[in-house]
Amino acid sequence: MASCKIFNQMVKYSPSTLDRTFAALADPTRRRILAHLARGDRCVTHLAKPHDMSLPAVSKHLRVLEKAGLLRRRRYGRVHEMQLEARPLKQAAQWVEEYRKFWEGSLDRLAAYLEKTSKGAGKKGKE
Secondary structure, eight states: OHHHHHHHHHTTSOHHHHHHHHHHHTSHHHHHHHHHHHTSOEEHHHHHTTSSSOHHHHHHHHHHHHHTTSEEEEEETTEEEEEEOOHHHHHHHHHHHHHHHHHHHHHHHHHHHHHHHHHHHHHHHHO
16 A cells, blocks of 8 residues: 555656756765755855866756756856755655655564564464
8 A cells, every 4th residue: 555655646746857856966066066055045156166177067067957946047247146946855855755654664564574473483482
């Protein structure tokens, strides 16, 4: 029954949205960029400073994050300011949470079964 619940929960999420979110999070540079943005909005040049790469390379990472919906870009003349958009992260966390609940439930049932069978084996050994 629990597996049906997970299947139904997954219908809420667009696979392409989750795919883009997890693909964006797969790169450590992009995760560091998101960590910087979690502390507040930043311009592109500020986000590029801690990384040992060119500004165009950082811009490519930012475009991946934008396409995943993880950040929003605002332009003030020539300055591009980036802002964290947390909704896709929340959706990914909810997706992972459903699987955590499933596996915890499965492991709890396995532990109960093993405890029950080991008690049964102990009674047979005493007879």
